[in-house]
Amino acid sequence: MLTLGDRVDRFRFFLRDRDGKFSDAFDAVLAGAGVEVLLSPPRSPKANAFAERWVGTIRRECTDRILILNERHLRAVLDTYTNHYNRHRPHQSLQQQPPQAVEADQPAAVIPFNTPVRRTQLLGGLINEYEHAA
Template identity: 40%
Template sequence: MGSIRRDCLDHVVILGERHLRQVLQYYAHYYNGARTHLSLGKDSPVSRVVQTIGRIKPVPHLGGLHHQYIRI
């Protein structure tokens, strides 16, 4: 609960229940697919391949509130 509040809800104005559900759904997708977790060795719950070659490109999440950096 603390991560959702600190990383997301403290920075977004919620405009109703439908908007809250949408924001929470986007955050859960970001949290499980892109955000690193120290307890997982700086990996995400949905593991991904480490890319070592290519240019770095930012991918915005939650309307640019958070970014994931990938290589292309």
């Protein structure tokens, strides 16, 4: 609750699994702030599959490969990666287009093989973004 500060009143629900690391005191603090705690169904690991997939992806591709110094650094890293994930990283389910592609309505143009490519390094070279040079 310390990091949420005055924003805790914006939340109505907190969805969590039934892991033992969440104590009754944890639930009591949230209830005291007016947030209702909802538990995922027992023995249903896929109940929160979208969140689990996102956490796994960001850990594998980013945070497991970089030393996080403090909360400010973590927020900067997560913001940079989220922008990369949504605007540049290809997704198989979207025909290798990012979710927020600039030209989402048009199919990708076929570009000749010998076209120059420009590389942009993010997070000190941990992530590279490539685009065709003009």
